[in-house]
Structures are given as C-alpha cells and as structure tokens.
Amino acid sequence: MRFLSTTILKTSALLGLMALAGANVLHAEERPQQPNFVILLADDISSDSFGCYGSPNPNTTPNIDKLAKSGIRFENMFVSQAVCAPARAELYTGLMPQRNGTFRNHKASNPDVKSVVHYLGDLGYRVGLAGKMHIGPAAVYPFKKIPGLCSQCNETNPKPDDWSGFEKFIKREPGKPFCAVIASIHAHSPWTVGDTGHWKEDELVLPPNLVDTPETRSGYLHYLAEVREFDRQVGDVVKILEESGQLDNTIIIVLDENGAGMPGGKWTVFDWGVRSACVIKCPDSWKANFETEAIAQYCDIVPTLIAAAGGTPPGDLDGRSLLPLLKGQTNAHRERAYFLFNNRVNETKGDTHFSIRAVTDGKYKFIWNLTPENLYSVNITTCDLTGKVRETDFGRIYPSMIDRMETDPHAKEMVNRLRSSPQHQLYDLQNDPYELNNLAEKPEYSEKVTKFKADIEGWMKQQGDDGHLDPEGMRAINVADYEFPYPPKGSKKSAK
Numbered sequence: 001m002r003f004l005s006t007t008i009l010k011t012s013a014l015l016g017l018m019a020l021a022g023a024n025v026l027h028a029e030e031r032p033q034q035p036n037f038v039i040l041l042a043d044d045i046s047s048d049s050f051g052c053y054g055s056p057n058p059n060t061t062p063n064i065d066k067l068a069k070s071g072i073r074f075e076n077m078f079v080s081q082a083v084c085a086p087a088r089a090e091l092y093t094g095l096m097p098q099r100n101g102t103f104r105n106h107k108a109s110n111p112d113v114k115s116v117v118h119y120l121g122d123l124g125y126r127v128g129l130a131g132k133m134h135i136g137p138a139a140v141y142p143f144k145k146i147p148g149l150c151s152q153c154n155e156t157n158p159k160p161d162d163w164s165g166f167e168k169f170i171k172r173e174p175g176k177p178f179c180a181v182i183a184s185i186h187a188h189s190p191w192t193v194g195d196t197g198h199w200k201e202d203e204l205v206l207p208p209n210l211v212d213t214p215e216t217r218s219g220y221l222h223y224l225a226e227v228r229e230f231d232r233q234v235g236d237v238v239k240i241l242e243e244s245g246q247l248d249n250t251i252i253i254v255l256d257e258n259g260a261g262m263p264g265g266k267w268t269v270f271d272w273g274v275r276s277a278c279v280i281k282c283p284d285s286w287k288a289n290f291e292t293e294a295i296a297q298y299c300d301i302v303p304t305l306i307a308a309a310g311g312t313p314p315g316d317l318d319g320r321s322l323l324p325l326l327k328g329q330t331n332a333h334r335e336r337a338y339f340l341f342n343n344r345v346n347e348t349k350g351d352t353h354f355s356i357r358a359v360t361d362g363k364y365k366f367i368w369n370l371t372p373e374n375l376y377s378v379n380i381t382t383c384d385l386t387g388k389v390r391e392t393d394f395g396r397i398y399p400s401m402i403d404r405m406e407t408d409p410h411a412k413e414m415v416n417r418l419r420s421s422p423q424h425q426l427y428d429l430q431n432d433p434y435e436l437n438n439l440a441e442k443p444e445y446s447e448k449v450t451k452f453k454a455d456i457e458g459w460m461k462q463q464g465d466d467g468h469l470d471p472e473g474m475r476a477i478n479v480a481d482y483e484f485p486y487p488p489k490g491s492k493k494s495a496k
C-alpha cells in the first residue's frame with residue numbers, strides 16, 4: 001500500500017495547493033496508475049562482465065550501461081543460491097531456497113508456495129514469461145507463455161529471437177498492466193552464440209580468480225560474446241517498449257542471475273557467483289537515478305513488485321519491498337545477505353555431498369563449510385574425472401587449471417580453494433573483491449568469525465534449514481529423479 005499511500009499523500013498536498021489557487025478538480029490522468037514490469041534475467045553471468053559494473057574488457061554491455069545511466073544501479077544485490085533453479089525460484093516467490101523448497105538445482109518448489117504470477121494476477125496483472133523456465137511445479141509458476149525466445153539453455157544453435165510474441169503480449173489488453181519476464185539463455189554454456197569480434201583473445205583481461213590458460217581465454221571470449229547477446233536482448237526490449245509508448249510506465253529490472261559457469265562463480269557462495277548486477281529503470285517521474293550500496297537479495301523483488309502495483313506484500317515472505325529505496329525515501333535495506341549452496345549428489349560419478357552457508361554485511365563475507373571433510377563436487381569439478389565433460393567449452397577450463405597446478409602456485413591455490421575449502425573463510429570484500437585472501441584464522445578476526453557464525457545459525461533456524469547433511473536427501477542420479485521434467489520431454493540435451 002506504500003505506493004498508493006504516498007500517492008494519496010502527494011495528491012492531498014496537491015489538492016490543498018490547488019484549493020488555495022482556486023482549482024479543485026482531480027483529473028483522470030492524476031489518478032495513480034499501475035506500472036508495467038519487465039524483468040530481464042540473464043543466465044550464468046558475473047556482474048564484473050557488465051560495463052556499468054567495471055568490466056575491464058570494453059564493449060560488453062552498451063545497452064545495459066545506457067539503462068544504468070538513467071536508472072538505479074545496485075552495488076550489493078545478491079542471489080541466495082548461485083545456480084539456475086534456486087535463483088529463479090527465489091526471484092519469483094520472494095522466499096529463500098530453503099523456504100520455497102528449491103534448495104538445490106532441478107528441485108521443485110513446495111506445492112503450497114505462491115509466486116509472482118499469483119500475487120500480481122490478484123492485482124489485475126497479466127504475467128508472462130519468455131525463454132527459460134527451469135522451475136516447477138507448473139501450479140506454482142503458471143506464467144503465460146510468451147513465445148519467440150529459446151528456452152533450452154544447453155542449445156548449441158538456438159533460433160534467432162522472434163519478438164512478435166512479446167509485442168503481442170504487451171499490446172494484448174490495453175489498459176491492463178502486465179509483468180513480463182524475459183529469461184535469456186545467455187551466457188549459459190555452451191558459449192556458441194554472439195560475435196567474438198568485439199575483443200582480441202590475447203588482450204582479454206581475465207578475472208583474477210581464474211587461471212590464465214588457453215582454454216580459459218577461449219572460454220572467456222565466447223562467454224563475453226554471449227554476455228553481449230544478452231545485452232542486445234535488453235536493447236531490443238527497451239526499443240519495443242519505447243516504440244509501443246509503454247516505456248515510461250514500465251519498471252525495467254535487469255539481473256545477471258547466478259555468476260559465470262566457470263570455477264569460482266556459479267555453484268559457489270563466492271561473490272563471483274552470488275553478487276548480482278541489478279539495474280532498475282523506474283518511470284521518469286520518480287526521478288530514480290542513482291547508485292546504491294543498500295544490501296538486497298533476489299527475494300526482495302516480488303514484494304517490490306507487489307508494493308509498486310498498489311498491493312500489500314505478505315508479511316511471511318523472506319523479501320521486503322525495495323520501493324522506499326527506489327523512491328529515494330531511504331538509502332538502506334538489509335543489514336545482512338545470506339547464502340547457501342547444496343550440491344546434487346552423484347550427478348556424475350565420484351560426487352560427494354557438499355553443503356555450505358555464508359553471510360555478508362557488505363564489507364566482509366564469512367563462509368561456513370558444513371561438510372569440510374568432503375570434496376567440493378559439482379559438474380564443473382567432477383569433469384576432471386569424466387573425460388567426456390572435458391570436451392565441452394565450460395568443461396575444459398577446470399582441467400586446464402588442474403594441469404597447471406604443479407608449475408603455477410596460483411593455479412594450485414585456485415583449484416584447492418574450490419576442491420577442499422576449509423571450514424571457515426572470511427574475506428574483506430572491499431580490499432579483496434575476488435575473495436583470494438582468507439582471514440578466518442587470523443586472531444584479530446576471531447570475534448568477527450564468531451559473530452558471523454551466530455548470524456548464520458540464526459538465519460538457518462529462521463529458515464528451518466538443518467544444513468542438509470544427509471547425502472541421501474540431495475541424491476539426484478539421473479533425469480528420472482528430478483522432481484519436475486528437466487530437460488522437457490523430447491529434448492535430447494542432458495541437464496546441467
């Protein structure tokens with residue numbers, strides 16, 4: 001109700017002034033209008049690939065950079081779990097992974113959970129999705145399907161985008177607000193789409209948490225071409241909204257999802273995975289044009305949309321509305337952001353169960369490995385056990401790091417910090433944004449470690465999270481074990 005209340009207050013003040021001036025008519029165009037929403041969701045991109053987030057390589061995201069110049073750029077937006085299905089479930093339900101049920105990849109949400117489709121539907125919105133779903137069950141996420149975008153993130157040769165479905169969707173019922181999610185497959189591997197000609201492979205600046213091998217350079221180049229493809233989609237959508245006259249009444253939210261599908265990004269709780277780019281363009285009349293260091297998480301988006309639509313967000317969501325922040329009424333939001341990662345056990349042979357939790361106050365990150373005795377096992381690390389995965393572009397990077405371990409101390413460190421991470425890690429995010437220097441064992445930080453550990457314990461209790469220490473509960477051996485059909489029937493692609 002905040003949007004309406006604010007509007008009513010403003011309107012009352014305006015009426016007061018108008019009465020003084022001898023005018024007292026409230027015109028139709030002054031009545032509060034529900035904004036449209038467009039969420040542009042990337043797939044497996046780290047925020048440091050965006051120009052407006054300081055990409056050291058030029059020409060990656062000209063359209064998003066332009067949007068950021070006239071909108072709000074979040075410095076501290078985070079996703080709770082850096083992998084596809086949990087990131088999406090959190091974004092669409094306003095609940096963190098443990099409470100919505102999607103606390104590992106490919107796992108369905110709890111059937112009694114509601115999503116943005118229900119909440120905005122109740123407020124008169126049409127809610128559609130184009131592109132990648134990767135969530136279930138359908139009853140929790142009954143998006144209207146917007147055709148025209150590839151939905152298969154593993155597709156090597158996707159059809160060119162056809163925006164006619166999106167154009168029809170936004171024009172279908174004039175006067176009725178809409179919410180459209182544009183869920184891209186870029187830059188999920190395989191990195192086969194886009195123009196690599198914007199960069200020279202040997203001139204690329206690689207993030208310092210990677211290891212400079214020919215395989216990494218080649219992978220990163222093709223990844224950047226897909227980042228630029230996502231940016232092109234953002235530009236296409238903004239142009240369509242502009243041409244249809246809908247741009248000014250549409251709140252556009254651009255998110256990078258869960259970090260690059262490379263070692264140390266996706267599948268981790270490092271910032272390269274959980275820290276998300278977030279650019280929000282509000283209606284011009286809001287004059288919302290600034291950068292914010294306020295801490296926010298993906299679960300805050302749903303209550304923000306509900307509030308902006310004139311509704312009251314349910315009190316039991318994990319997220320809280322960002323509307324006061326967007327409207328410049330506050331510059332703070334959360335004191336902490338929390339993270340988890342649970343792997344899928346036995347998704348390839350040799351997996352062990354891995355469970356990890358983390359917290360940040362925006363300045364420091366504390367990571368608590370609940371299973372320090374087990375090796376970190378996700379499909380990117382077990383790829384060195386299965387020659388097959390080495391043949392994929394993303395699968396070649398980690399083995400190339402392993403091959404360098406004997407001669408390159410940095411490679412050894414980067415592999416080991418993933419493969420057998422210690423029980424406790426503490427990083428100074430301001431001086432060490434790539435989390436390379438673990439401070440947890442230094443005596444001067446012991447108090448901080450104790451405090452952060454208590455914070456995580458409190459959060460786990462609030463979430464009903466027992467740490468998932470029983471590997472049976474995480475077992476997902478093959479497609480038949482997934483709780484929702486992924487990949488969809490008829491697809492020959494294997495799930496990642």
Ligand SMILES: [Ca+2]
Nearest residue numbers: 043044084258
């Ligand atoms: Ca993803």
